[in-house]
Amino acid sequence: MRRPLRDYRPVHVVGIGLHRFQPLSETTYVELGLTAIREAMADAGIAFSAIDSAYCGTALLGMAPSRAMLRHLGASGLPITQVENASASGSTAVRQAVLEVASGMADVSLAIGLDKPAPIRLAHEAAGVPDLVNAYASPFTHFALLADDYMRRYGVTAEQVARVAEKNFRNASKNPHAHRQKGYSLAEILSGPNISGPLTRLQCCPIGEGAAAVIVASDDAIARLGLSRARSVRVLSSTSRSERVYDPGADPDTELTRETLAMSCAEAGVSPGDLDVVEFHDGFSIEELLYVEALGVCPPGQAAGQLARGDFDIGGRVAINPSGGLLAMGHPIGPTGVGQICEIARQLRGEAGPRQHPGARLGLAHMVGIGSVCVVHILSAAD
Amino acid sequence: MRRPLRDYRPVHVVGIGLHRFQPLSETTYVELGLTAIREAMADAGIAFSAIDSAYCGTALLGMAPSRAMLRHLGASGLPITQVENASASGSTAVRQAVLEVASGMADVSLAIGLDKPAPIRLAHEAAGVPDLVNAYASPFTHFALLADDYMRRYGVTAEQVARVAEKNFRNASKNPHAHRQKGYSLAEILSGPNISGPLTRLQCCPIGEGAAAVIVASDDAIARLGLSRARSVRVLSSTSRSERVYDPGADPDTELTRETLAMSCAEAGVSPGDLDVVEFHDGFSIEELLYVEALGVCPPGQAAGQLARGDFDIGGRVAINPSGGLLAMGHPIGPTGVGQICEIARQLRGEAGPRQHPGARLGLAHMVGIGSVCVVHILSAAD
Amino acid sequence: MAGLFLEGEPNPALRGQECEGCGRVAFPPNPYGCEKCGAPAAMLVDRPLAGRGRIVAFVTTTHANRRDLSVPYTVASIALDDGPVIRAIMTDSTGESLAAGDAVETVLVERAADEGSTDRVLRFQKREAA
Amino acid sequence: MAGLFLEGEPNPALRGQECEGCGRVAFPPNPYGCEKCGAPAAMLVDRPLAGRGRIVAFVTTTHANRRDLSVPYTVASIALDDGPVIRAIMTDSTGESLAAGDAVETVLVERAADEGSTDRVLRFQKREAA
Ligand SMILES: [Zn+2]
Numbered sequence A, B: 001m002r003r004p005l006r007d008y009r010p011v012h013v014v015g016i017g018l019h020r021f022q023p024l025s026e027t028t029y030v031e032l033g034l035t036a037i038r039e040a041m042a043d044a045g046i047a048f049s050a051i052d053s054a055y056c057g058t059a060l061l062g063m064a065p066s067r068a069m070l071r072h073l074g075a076s077g078l079p080i081t082q083v084e085n086a087s088a089s090g091s092t093a094v095r096q097a098v099l100e101v102a103s104g105m106a107d108v109s110l111a112i113g114l115d116k117p118a119p120i121r122l123a124h125e126a127a128g129v130p131d132l133v134n135a136y137a138s139p140f141t142h143f144a145l146l147a148d149d150y151m152r153r154y155g156v157t158a159e160q161v162a163r164v165a166e167k168n169f170r171n172a173s174k175n176p177h178a179h180r181q182k183g184y185s186l187a188e189i190l191s192g193p194n195i196s197g198p199l200t201r202l203q204c205c206p207i208g209e210g211a212a213a214v215i216v217a218s219d220d221a222i223a224r225l226g227l228s229r230a231r232s233v234r235v236l237s238s239t240s241r242s243e244r245v246y247d248p249g250a251d252p253d254t255e256l257t258r259e260t261l262a263m264s265c266a267e268a269g270v271s272p273g274d275l276d277v278v279e280f281h282d283g284f285s286i287e288e289l290l291y292v293e294a295l296g297v298c299p300p301g302q303a304a305g306q307l308a309r310g311d312f313d314i315g316g317r318v319a320i321n322p323s324g325g326l327l328a329m330g331h332p333i334g335p336t337g338v339g340q341i342c343e344i345a346r347q348l349r350g351e352a353g354p355r356q357h358p359g360a361r362l363g364l365a366h367m368v369g370i371g372s373v374c375v376v377h378i379l380s381a382a383d
Numbered sequence C, D: 001m002a003g004l005f006l007e008g009e010p011n012p013a014l015r016g017q018e019c020e021g022c023g024r025v026a027f028p029p030n031p032y033g034c035e036k037c038g039a040p041a042a043m044l045v046d047r048p049l050a051g052r053g054r055i056v057a058f059v060t061t062t063h064a065n066r067r068d069l070s071v072p073y074t075v076a077s078i079a080l081d082d083g084p085v086i087r088a089i090m091t092d093s094t095g096e097s098l099a100a101g102d103a104v105e106t107v108l109v110e111r112a113a114d115e116g117s118t119d120r121v122l123r124f125q126k127r128e129a130a
């Protein structure tokens, strides 16, 4: 019989580290990655030799990036694997590390997210199933259509949709790891260059470079290595799904998200309403509204209104994208999902400083990867 | 405490499938993959809806290839992940599937190996650590140096090294899935275009396209789905390691292989001398000699002599690369390691037809991925 | 785009597929198998879809992420009269004449192709009231 | 190749590194950390390695897999007198004058670079008996 994560031994996030998400620079991918990993090791208080396995979520670096980086931490012989799931690559790396520790294959595992901008080759373009729009249906056109449909369906305005970006820029203005740290006003967001339909440039996430690292460990390892139990954050569920066939006209990413969120909440034994902090895949402003509703923390069509009254602010009912999300923290692809886990862990430890959501005890991280796949993690603060 | 595979519930290979390894053609990667997967499902006798998770080992297809392929089997929503470990990508996909079933996260998991030739970008070339040879040390130059060193050290001739290819072409001449199905003579191998040092063209593996699929399942699933227990092949160990620092002048791939083979044999509880069939990463002829010795089934420097007297032939002491190996079965990168598991399973079932090694009960598959990483699986026939 | 429609005035039909296994009607066609039930390609039979439907949503894109796309262009989600909801490019590149709910129909448009030749591509346009 | 050696006749030294953490001497140098013990880059100190050693193995490559490499070229594994075993390109591109065990030394060679200029690259050559 298949068993959910909570039937296994507990898994904890014990270390987090980031290299700032930023525009493409001369910094090598090795330097980006080592910065994040060394920060995570220092945060956990463990040596590289204590790490049993490593998963690197990356989509753009080319073949075999990881050992050429990890060897500079002292080549220990540990198993190393690259995983790719488009935008959910980093989340998948975290999931594989969590599964190894849960099952006892490893006591301590490292998940890295790492990428530098490079031309993206989408494999499915060679699948031999063209449609009527092909390249015309770029991501921003796709999400603009979802925005147009949502606005029309619920009588929501373009300004209300843009408020997602306003909130996320405000959050990221307090985040030293964010790609966009300037707090743009609603007027600036709306007046920026138009991209497609209601979406302006500042409602589309920046794709830059960066790195994020998360170390997960078992109770055994925490005790054996003398790690801080108070700063450890428990992983309650780790859920990965792929798109099915939905009703004509339904947005596949939203339906896939709805299913995966529900499954992850059920596996964690938590109610969506109990979540304090959530990091959503807000590659485009409209996505956050769709996914908030898919999570079930507000009725269909009401996310824009609840956002406007501050429900999703830091300090509100549930803090959505306190890091700044993809829109402001940035979306370097591989690092993004790992960075979400860093943010949730920081919030649940109460170490998020100026962007701390008061009393954060339960958090969720969500990424969608084109194709589509969806990966969700739910974490809780130490008791 | 970390636990080896044999401490978990048993994992069995229940289905195998291949698309022939072949030169680049117009066939889409989707068609290649579906051919292998459908064959594996038919071989196992199970439907796609019974598969709980999928791992796709691929290095060259670009981003997010898998769901655009798997959806045509009936989009079930299963978790899908691409894994990359250079030449060991397919072996790593098998390993991840095995770990999921062993731990109970999945009852049935699918490992796919899939690639089509494309320009290879090695991430580590951007690591910022140049050496004195860089591009001059192409794989064939690297392995030619190992051959020169080996020949000199043990008084072995170029003809003796080339006999590896002669044997593997002979094996592949009976393998309808092999890239090179023509049995070249030793004279043809030696007279072919010289590439580097003692290596001629036919001592270097062909890189083409192809696909391979393996379905692994638990005892539960075998019973529940009514699969054949007699045709199932048990996975005794699944071991992955990365390169450490070795003595100056030692070949890292050989030392890494030696460590990983020893660990995998220990985890499986088998002695190297008990192995009946072995698939080695023979990207270049010399590798097979080095790895046979690293396995410990013959003393240093004696592999060439034992090969010449037929010890490693099908029907010999231990059949090495009965599929034809990378040299003749081919090396399409992602599929290679999955294809090895297909061959070992076929041999252990006694279903290898004209290339059946008599009485095969215990088999091993070994891949090295540039970087370097090494992945080894040991399998045994059903009781 | 060849293979996605059947020429025939005034409204070219779309080349859909119907699955003999589960009855799903889908567009675009594929040579592999049914996304709903996994039936092999041999069980996917041609099922022309009338080139008529209604606009569900539409947007005009003013920013090109590829050099081979000229902006502006307008893409719509269209609920076909025959069931599937598809996406298509509108003849009205600025979308100024369009509104959600509009009845639309297929039309073939000549487009400059390589070396001075032209090819015919499928677009949707607003359907004039009869 | 700049940064890998110290100019200085007759035999340029190689820019090795020694780790203050574990004592490992390594070539080529890296800006990241020690492969043996994981010490950070700050603990890797410059350690010149004399440009002398002996050939362990060598091969001549006659097939180029890249357009920017001209064949034949000869690469050797060289055990440096200072310990590390490295790989380098030999001045004798056909390898005809070489044998395993030969004493070899570094030498800078002018090579055509972009736009008619030249750069100096490090090669190894057989050392003449004194
Ligand atoms: Zn069907």
Ligand SMILES: [Zn+2]
Binding pocket: D019, D020, D021, D022, D023, D024, D034, D035, D036, D037, D038, D039
């Ligand atoms: Zn050191």
